[in-house]
Amino acid sequence: MKLHVNLGKDSYDIIIEKGALEHAGDYIKDVFKGRKIAIISDDNVFPLYGISLENQLASYDVTTIVIPHGEPSKNFEILPSIYSKLLDAKLTRSDLIIALGGGVIGDLAGFVASTYLRGVKFIQMPTSLLAQVDSSVGGKVAVDLPEGKNLVGAFKHPLFVLIDPLTLKTLDPHFITDGMGEVIKYGCIKDRALFDQLKGYKDFKDLYQDIDEIIYKCVDIKRDVVEKDLFDFGDRLCLNFGHTIGHAIEQYYNFSKYSHGEAVAIGMVAITKISEANKQTKEGTTAEIEEVLTHYHLPLAAHLDPHVLLEAISHDKKNFDSQLSFVLLDEIGSYKIYKGDRDYILQLKEV
Numbered sequence: 001m002k003l004h005v006n007l008g009k010d011s012y013d014i015i016i017e018k019g020a021l022e023h024a025g026d027y028i029k030d031v032f033k034g035r036k037i038a039i040i041s042d043d044n045v046f047p048l049y050g051i052s053l054e055n056q057l058a059s060y061d062v063t064t065i066v067i068p069h070g071e072p073s074k075n076f077e078i079l080p081s082i083y084s085k086l087l088d089a090k091l092t093r094s095d096l097i098i099a100l101g102g103g104v105i106g107d108l109a110g111f112v113a114s115t116y117l118r119g120v121k122f123i124q125m126p127t128s129l130l131a132q133v134d135s136s137v138g139g140k141v142a143v144d145l146p147e148g149k150n151l152v153g154a155f156k157h158p159l160f161v162l163i164d165p166l167t168l169k170t171l172d173p174h175f176i177t178d179g180m181g182e183v184i185k186y187g188c189i190k191d192r193a194l195f196d197q198l199k200g201y202k203d204f205k206d207l208y209q210d211i212d213e214i215i216y217k218c219v220d221i222k223r224d225v226v227e228k229d230l231f232d233f234g235d236r237l238c239l240n241f242g243h244t245i246g247h248a249i250e251q252y253y254n255f256s257k258y259s260h261g262e263a264v265a266i267g268m269v270a271i272t273k274i275s276e277a278n279k280q281t282k283e284g285t286t287a288e289i290e291e292v293l294t295h296y297h298l299p300l301a302a303h304l305d306p307h308v309l310l311e312a313i314s315h316d317k318k319n320f321d322s323q324l325s326f327v328l329l330d331e332i333g334s335y336k337i338y339k340g341d342r343d344y345i346l347q348l349k350e351v
């Protein structure tokens, strides 16, 4: 399956194909005629998929940068060591960086690709469910600061995105669950039928039969949204449903207690509870979301006093002219933007 993201000179293809990583070298040779490639990966993913990729790229001069896995690596402080390795390898502006890994690697390597020498070519090879349904598409790349998520970043488009759903076979079940947080988000904001479909799978093994189609649906929604509002001032804000509170929870726990999809799950429940109580959302919507999240073993609450989230929320990137934008649902499958202040979340006793 293939999708094309139409962004003028920055347009690119998304290929979804079981086994695609086994012939990733052929896709690369088609689009990249330079000499040097840097593969950026993490210490879980590289031993599983990196060696084969290196072997397929034997005709290039390849440098490999493997970083510790996990969100704490998506940090500003790691950057100089990566730039140094690229400089040691004498990577030039005609060369290429490949992100091989989950969303942490995609965001980090993409940020490196957008800043090293003011930008070099970049390819996304997402290996986690979350990265395949969401983070590898759309061009947002970033690192975290202690004050909040993704606070330093850029828009950097890949030459192509190569999604091989077979890699999900080696993914820890925790991160399948985690990726389902974003899949459910797509159903909530734009696709009632997808949301209902997700209720029907017995478990992930069952859902895996349809995984190509589910990845395609999520990425197709994202493609459409991003084509219309690349820079995130309009319709693209909907992709942040659950993220205002979710990102603040991640930051509160130093990016180590809750993974991204889990925090987004908690954020979707919390914001919908508030908007439903205010009659901004159809009655019963929170319960529907909670039911699907529970089905996929996602958390519904962090049991935090919302006051502790206010500072991080004030750094949210949906804050324009000192006014926050909250993504609310009208009902499952339809959203609206509500402009409010950060006290809006204090209507809940706990998040």
Ligand SMILES: NC(=O)c1ccc[n+]([C@@H]2O[C@H](COP(=O)([O-])OP(=O)(O)OC[C@H]3O[C@@H](n4cnc5c(N)ncnc54)[C@H](O)[C@@H]3O)[C@@H](O)[C@H]2O)c1
Residues within 6 Å of the ligand: 042, 043, 044, 045, 048, 069, 070, 071, 074, 101, 102, 103, 104, 105, 107, 127, 128, 129, 130, 131, 134, 135, 136, 137, 138, 139, 140, 141, 149, 150, 167, 168, 169, 170, 171, 172, 175, 178, 259, 260
């Ligand atoms: N740029 C965007 O639009 C966007 C969208 C959504 C999320 N994100 C970001 O993505 C990040 C989360 O991504 P993630 O959940 O993929 O986290 P991650 O990259 O940390 O991957 C999760 C874990 O799975 C391991 N892993 C990945 N693929 C594997 C495989 N095939 N087999 C075995 N292990 C594998 C990783 O080593 C890691 O331990 C967050 O930083 C979030 O902010 C960005």
Ligand SMILES: O=C(O)C(=O)C[C@@H](O)[C@H](O)[C@H](O)COP(=O)(O)O
Residues within 6 Å of the ligand: 134, 138, 140, 142, 149, 150, 182, 232, 236, 239, 240, 243, 317
């Ligand atoms: O691509 C987008 O736009 C999104 O909001 C997708 C989100 O799932 C993702 O977590 C993104 O990184 C959040 O962006 P941010 O601008 O809130 O940092």
Ligand SMILES: [Zn+2]
Residues within 6 Å of the ligand: 134, 182, 243, 260, 264
């Ligand atoms: Zn997200």
